Amino acid sequence: MQVAIGIYEGFTALDIVGPYQVFSNVPGTEVILCADHTGIVKDDAGILRFDVEHTFADVPNPEILLVGGGLVTRKLAVPGVPIVEWIRAAHPTTRHTTSVCTGSLLLGAAGVLDGLKATSHWIAYDQLRMHGAEPTEERVVWEGKVVTGAGVSAGIDLALHMVAELHGEEVAQAVQLGLEYDPQPPFDSGAPSKAPAPIKALVEAVMADAEARAMATG
Amino acid sequence: MQVAIGIYEGFTALDIVGPYQVFSNVPGTEVILCADHTGIVKDDAGILRFDVEHTFADVPNPEILLVGGGLVTRKLAVPGVPIVEWIRAAHPTTRHTTSVCTGSLLLGAAGVLDGLKATSHWIAYDQLRMHGAEPTEERVVWEGKVVTGAGVSAGIDLALHMVAELHGEEVAQAVQLGLEYDPQPPFDSGAPSKAPAPIKALVEAVMADAEARAMATG
Numbered sequence: 001m002q003v004a005i006g007i008y009e010g011f012t013a014l015d016i017v018g019p020y021q022v023f024s025n026v027p028g029t030e031v032i033l034c035a036d037h038t039g040i041v042k043d044d045a046g047i048l049r050f051d052v053e054h055t056f057a058d059v060p061n062p063e064i065l066l067v068g069g070g071l072v073t074r075k076l077a078v079p080g081v082p083i084v085e086w087i088r089a090a091h092p093t094t095r096h097t098t099s100v101c102t103g104s105l106l107l108g109a110a111g112v113l114d115g116l117k118a119t120s121h122w123i124a125y126d127q128l129r130m131h132g133a134e135p136t137e138e139r140v141v142w143e144g145k146v147v148t149g150a151g152v153s154a155g156i157d158l159a160l161h162m163v164a165e166l167h168g169e170e171v172a173q174a175v176q177l178g179l180e181y182d183p184q185p186p187f188d189s190g191a192p193s194k195a196p197a198p199i200k201a202l203v204e205a206v207m208a209d210a211e212a213r214a215m216a217t218g
Numbered sequence: 219m220q221v222a223i224g225i226y227e228g229f230t231a232l233d234i235v236g237p238y239q240v241f242s243n244v245p246g247t248e249v250i251l252c253a254d255h256t257g258i259v260k261d262d263a264g265i266l267r268f269d270v271e272h273t274f275a276d277v278p279n280p281e282i283l284l285v286g287g288g289l290v291t292r293k294l295a296v297p298g299v300p301i302v303e304w305i306r307a308a309h310p311t312t313r314h315t316t317s318v319c320t321g322s323l324l325l326g327a328a329g330v331l332d333g334l335k336a337t338s339h340w341i342a343y344d345q346l347r348m349h350g351a352e353p354t355e356e357r358v359v360w361e362g363k364v365v366t367g368a369g370v371s372a373g374i375d376l377a378l379h380m381v382a383e384l385h386g387e388e389v390a391q392a393v394q395l396g397l398e399y400d401p402q403p404p405f406d407s408g409a410p411s412k413a414p415a416p417i418k419a420l421v422e423a424v425m426a427d428a429e430a431r432a433m434a435t436g
Binding site: 013017032040048052053140156160177178180182183184185186189194198203 | 230231232235236238239242245249250251258263265266267268269270271319339340357358368369370371372374375378379382387388390391392394395396397398399400401402403404405406407408409410412413414416417418420421424425
């Protein structure tokens, strides 16, 4: 099975490394990292520099297509942007078209989410709606062959659920144990409906500022 | 605050990208990725290629030193290996010396864990003991300034616990919400004491095989 993970300048690393680590541990699975050009693609902090060996043109028909989010996805989520056109062209032949975080805005721009329930990072629900999707706070959302995950860390859950569906519960349990994924977060503040209101307001302000800077320079 | 994350050929990506994503979202924190050479360092699957801009020599006195695990750590965990010598030299002046997964074997080889309770990926408890540590299945283990985390995905929990300790609960809650870390794994099989015995045996066999191949070629 071929899993193609598409990235772009300013991607959020954990969005795609979570599901990458899950899928790359499934026997018989080929994971390919791709972008609109080969060579260095930097993450949103500019600290992680991924040397990419494949372009979107190298993987026109992946069985699983996955894109993650980033602070620049609102700007990228328009027709004509390479990753959007890759999704649009590949989607009809995928087994699953999937996203983590605001990667769902890219699926939306490619026309994949029209009329579907979907999720994204909670901060982008309104933008998701503008692409014709019906936003939901569920962590992993299945709509036919389209699977969207919530923000950043949700990619690990999304990928494990997909492995269970595609390869059976035993394989998914083995991968989960291999990654020792027995999460013990320090607080129960990881979803907008669970976090204290002042914390949510703080994150909204910090992320709006970070997005504005990323949109200006990216 | 400076956080230095040391990697090496054959590192497991999620081990370090989890805590990287947490620390890089803390205001005022400088995260530096380093290795024994600049340029490309590949992960254990050879698919992710990180272009590293700093060597260990560039960050001799990090406040937080963090190393992750990989299939080759048993081979690397000996005196004279660059990452081990970097840990040994930096440890006396760190605020925290930390590891995720079998990165703790590297701390052990640097003499950091002698007589301390510590953890690692569950498959390496015996190897951890050979470095003078007392292995435990706890997910995040604090012993003075030394903090060790369990396998792979535990780095997210480790980093959030550290941010809460270093910067307060509000900052940690904000980062947790920013990463939408509200984990919902499909099974309760992520720890060796929780997984069904046949699943554990399967993972032990697969990982022993993968380690043997990595040790032969790495």
